[in-house]
Amino acid sequence: MVSASLVIIGDEILSGRTQDKNTAYIAAWLNEAGIQLAEVRVVQDIEANIVAAVNTLRPRFDYVFTTGGIGPTHDDITAESVAAAFNLPLTTHPEAHRLLTEYYGAEDFTEARQRMSKTPEGAQLIDNSVSIAPGFQIENVFVMAGVPKIMEAMLETLRPRLKTGKKIWSQALTIHAPESKMAGKLGEIQGGMEGVSLGSYPFFRDGNIGTQIVVRSADKALIADATTQLVDYCAVQQYRHDGLAEIN
Numbered sequence: 001m002v003s004a005s006l007v008i009i010g011d012e013i014l015s016g017r018t019q020d021k022n023t024a025y026i027a028a029w030l031n032e033a034g035i036q037l038a039e040v041r042v043v044q045d046i047e048a049n050i051v052a053a054v055n056t057l058r059p060r061f062d063y064v065f066t067t068g069g070i071g072p073t074h075d076d077i078t079a080e081s082v083a084a085a086f087n088l089p090l091t092t093h094p095e096a097h098r099l100l101t102e103y104y105g106a107e108d109f110t111e112a113r114q115r116m117s118k119t120p121e122g123a124q125l126i127d128n129s130v131s132i133a134p135g136f137q138i139e140n141v142f143v144m145a146g147v148p149k150i151m152e153a154m155l156e157t158l159r160p161r162l163k164t165g166k167k168i169w170s171q172a173l174t175i176h177a178p179e180s181k182m183a184g185k186l187g188e189i190q191g192g193m194e195g196v197s198l199g200s201y202p203f204f205r206d207g208n209i210g211t212q213i214v215v216r217s218a219d220k221a222l223i224a225d226a227t228t229q230l231v232d233y234c235a236v237q238q239y240r241h242d243g244l245a246e247i248n
Contacts, residue, residue, distance in 0.1 A: 001218075002165035004030055005039040005057040009050060009068035009078055010146055013042055021148045022067050029155055034164035035063065045069060050081035058085075058141055063162065065155075068146030070135060072112040079136070082143055083120035093119040096134050103132040127157045137161070166218040171247045173230055177239040178202070179211045185233045186213070189226050196222045220247055 006026055012018040020042070027037040038061060043049040050069075057064045069078030083090040096117040101109050116133040119125070126135035126144060130153045135144040137158075144154045175182060179202040190198050199214040215226045227244055234241050 002035045002063075002163055003038045003061045004035050004063040004065060005061045006037060006041070007050070007053045007057065007064065007066040008040065008042045008146075009045065009066055010042075011045050011075070013068070014044060022146070022151055025148065025152060026065060026067075026155065031168055033159065033162060034167050035162065036165070036168060045075045045077060047077055047081045047084060050078060051085040054082060054085040054141060058139070062140060064141045066141065066143050067151055070116065070133070070143060070145055072110075072115050076115065078143055079115075079118050079120070082138060082141060085141075086120055086138055088120040088122065088138070090118050091121045092117050093123065093125065093134075093136070095125055096136075099132055099134065126154045129153045129157075168216050168218055169220055169223060169247050170214055170216045171223050171227055172245040173213045173215075173227055174210060174242040175213060175230070175234055175239050176208060176210045176241065177234075177237070178209050181237070181239070182211050182213065185230070189229050193222060193226055195219055196226050198226065223247055 006023060008020055008022065010018065013020050023040055030037050039057065041053050041057070043053050054064060054066070066078060069076045080090045096119065100113060100117050104113055119136040120138050123136040123138045126137060126142065128134050128145065128150060130150045135142065135154050137143070142158060144151045179200055182200065186198050186200055190196065195217055197216040199216070201212045201214065203210050203212060213230060215223050217223050231241065231244070
């Protein structure tokens with residue numbers, strides 16, 4: 001498996017003023033690429049916190065992605081924080097400087113905008129087809145914008161750089177029985193099948209109690225085996241279910 005983690009940077013996320021829309025998109029995008037998002041952290045715009053998160057995660061995962069904090073304002077401190085994490089100087093990236101100068105024009109390329117051309121020494125740029133200001137990569141850490149549309153464009157340009165592994169497939173079964181009545185069978189299946197993960201999600205709809213079971217694996221045959229066991233168990237116990245969703 002190829003693994004990844006995500007650091008979401010920004011006081012606005014933690015305060016609730018801005019809703020995070022990037023995590024779900026990145027998780028789905030990475031899974032399609034055969035990369036499993038295994039951990040997500042949300043940190044304040046504080047250099048020590050960003051450094052701690054990056055330095056904790058980068059040796060543990062194949063990739064670390066960050067979003068937020070690479071704009072022109074005083075609280076956009078991700079570039080200098082990542083430089084500090086790698087003990088590298090923060091320098092003006094010549095290609096980023098050229099791109100931004102051409103985009104804004106020399107007169108409008110203000111001191112604030114020039115902050116967006118700063119990267120850790122030796123960083124490789126991440127193209128930004130939406131608003132020009134690039135992200136950057138240093139070793140296995142990819143620093144991207146927090147604005148979803150820009151982040152999505154940056155992420156797509158990274159596809160050729162990333163090694164891929166196995167996609168994790170999933171299949172859902174909605175059962176009209178309390179989670180507590182499914183717990184024993186779920187534990188039995190999980191304990192007897194290596195390479196399969198079962199998630200149990202209770203729901204309450206129109207006064208009815210039920211459970212959605214999601215079976216996940218890199219092997220579709222194992223998913224089919226596990227879901228067959230669940231369907232057979234429902235038949236024996238006379239639990240109604242809505243039928244299997246497609247594997248996706």
